[in-house]
Amino acid sequence: MSVRRSAGGVWIEKRxxxxxxxxxCIETGTDICSVGLARDGELISLRESDQxxxxxxQVGVFVDELLSQTGIAPEELDAVAVGKGPGxxxxxxxxxxxxxxxxxxxxxxxxxxxxxxxxxxxxKEDYEAGILSVDRWEEACLCPMVDARRMEVYTRVFDAAGTxxxxxxxxxxxxxxxxxxxxxxxxxxxxxxxxxxCAGLLPDATLIQVAxxxxxxxxxxQEALDAGRTEDIAYFEPFYLKDFVVTRSKKKLF
Numbered sequence: 001m002s003v004r005r006s007a008g009g010v011w012i013e014k015r016x017x018x019x020x021x022x023x024x025c026i027e028t029g030t031d032i033c034s035v036g037l038a039r040d041g042e043l044i045s046l047r048e049s050d051q052x053x054x055x056x057x058q059v060g061v062f063v064d065e066l067l068s069q070t071g072i073a074p075e076e077l078d079a080v081a082v083g084k085g086p087g088x089x090x091x092x093x094x095x096x097x098x099x100x101x102x103x104x105x106x107x108x109x110x111x112x113x114x115x116x117x118x119x120x121x122x123x124k125e126d127y128e129a130g131i132l133s134v135d136r137w138e139e140a141c142l143c144p145m146v147d148a149r150r151m152e153v154y155t156r157v158f159d160a161a162g163t164x165x166x167x168x169x170x171x172x173x174x175x176x177x178x179x180x181x182x183x184x185x186x187x188x189x190x191x192x193x194x195x196x197x198c199a200g201l202l203p204d205a206t207l208i209q210v211a212x213x214x215x216x217x218x219x220x221x222q223e224a225l226d227a228g229r230t231e232d233i234a235y236f237e238p239f240y241l242k243d244f245v246v247t248r249s250k251k252k253l254f
Contacts, residue, residue, distance in 0.1 A: 028095030029087025081221030
């Protein structure tokens with residue numbers, strides 16, 4: 001056996017080095033609970049549901065189903081990748097907590113991928129597969145939007161290759177939003193569960209239907225693992241972007 005060290009401590013390799021990596025991918029930052037299994041950056045199996053916020057139950061069931069279907073034992077996994085946010089506070093905590101528990105128990109590394117980066121990866125894959133049709137895609141600015149309530153979204157602007165053009169931000173969308181990337185003749189493409197409510201304020205934007213999915217983590221997670229960009233399992237926390245605010249119910253219980 002050989003011993004490797006990561007930012008999260010020490011884990012033991014239980015098998016000889018393999019030519020390919022198996023990564024379990026988890027994305028729970030929105031209403032969609034999505035779990036995928038990737039081999040060497042390519043998705044091989046996927047389970048997901050958008051039927052309400054039952055992530056705490058679904059994520060474990062989906063992992064069991066994936067491993068059973070593919071005949072892969074948990075001990076064969078090389079890493080777990082998780083969408084780190086921004087997104088739903090509760091959803092992110094469920095996904096990250098489950099991922100950390102698996103990594104700790106199996107002594108494998110944790111890889112965290114920005115949820116907006118992963119959402120953009122899904123859009124790119126759908127375009128390349130011919131699922132989406134966008135004129136002059138190669139020139140486009142891609143703007144994933146995750147709903148943050150009211151007219152606010154978590155967002156970041158990318159070019160068509162997936163290279164970030166801005167920082168991650170919480171944006172209250174108005175008609176003047178994203179002025180630096182609109183109005184210069186390039187397509188401005190918006191997508192994600194926060195995009196539809198913004199379309200009326202951004203009439204020059206192209207709205208496409210793209211939903212968060214664990215499949216957007218596969219390639220990015222493999223690249224991160226290959227580069228040694230893993231997380232400290234003990235101390236890693238989701239990227240909430242905003243503080244979680246507890247509100248008091250207006251209903252009187254007594």
